[in-house]
Amino acid sequence: MxxxxxxxxxxxxxxxxxxxxxxxxxxxxxxxxxxxxxxxxxxxxxxxxxxADGATPGEAGQSAFAAIAEIVALLTADPDTDWSKVDITALRTHLVDMDRLILGASASQQTDGDTVIFQISGEGEVLRAIHAMVPAHARELDKIDDWRVSAEAIPEGAILKVSTENAAEQEKVAALGFFGLMATGSHHQPHHMAMAKGDMMSH
Incomplete structure (x- = not known):
């Protein structure tokens, strides 16, 4: 080579x-x-x-997680928060009940004169959530003008009655159905804040 x-x-x-x-x-x-x-x-x-570069997501996570995260942020930003009374666990329990009620309960409805009647039923933890939430929420719905609302717990769930002489309101109640009614009202957010602060019991 x-x-x-x-x-x-x-x-x-x-x-x-x-x-x-x-x-x-x-x-x-x-x-x-x-x-x-x-x-x-x-x-x-x-x-x-x-x-991270650019914008970050606004949603903190799953809905209950996001609701708790929002409350925690508000409590942290408030210098008057009494941390000895704060009860995030109670809020979490209530949010779990809301989830079980909306996703697990069954509801039927009928109209009798000027009253729309809902029968709500469930088993186990769903039944417990029905008993905890429906009567208490009925008291909030009863504050709405032209509505007369009552609820009673029964062994298999609850009976919710909404009466109104206003034909348009009756049509609205029937269209909302039980689950729409449970989401009606602006009391949920202050109720959650008061609960987290330890100022009131959950419904």
Whole structure:
């Protein structure tokens, strides 16, 4: 083999070696880059937010989680919050009851004269949520103009009655149905805040 062939072979080895090093660097770069940018186990949620580029989501998570997060933020921002009375667990229990009632209960309705009658039923924890929430919510609905609202607990659930002499309101009540009625009113948010502050019992 002459010197020209040896030089060519040497240059080929160098070229292949250089390509191998570049390929290795391409593989390792994301690893080392991630070690630099990834959050350490003890890094806070705020640190994650600081690292994020652009807008961050406004929703804190699943609806009950988001509701609790909102209440916690308001309590934290209020210098008059009495932390010795705060009861987030009571609020969480109430939110669980709301979830069970809306997703687990069954409701039928009929109209008798000027009264729309709802029969609500459920079993187990759903039944407990019905007994806890329906009579208490009826008292709030009874504050609405032109409505006369009452509820009673029965072994299988509850009976909710909404009476009105206003034909348009009766049509509205029938259209809302039981689940729409349970979401009617503006008392939920202050009720949740009062509950979290330990100022009142849940319904």
């Amino acid at each position: 002459n010197s020209s062939d040896l030089n060519r072979k040497h240059r080929t080895k160098l070229l292949l070696g250089g390509l191998g090093i570049l390929a290795l660097l391409a593989i390792l770069y994301p690893v080392f880059s991630g070690m630099h940018t990834a959050a350490s186990p003890g890094e806070s949620h705020q640190a994650h937010a600081d690292h």
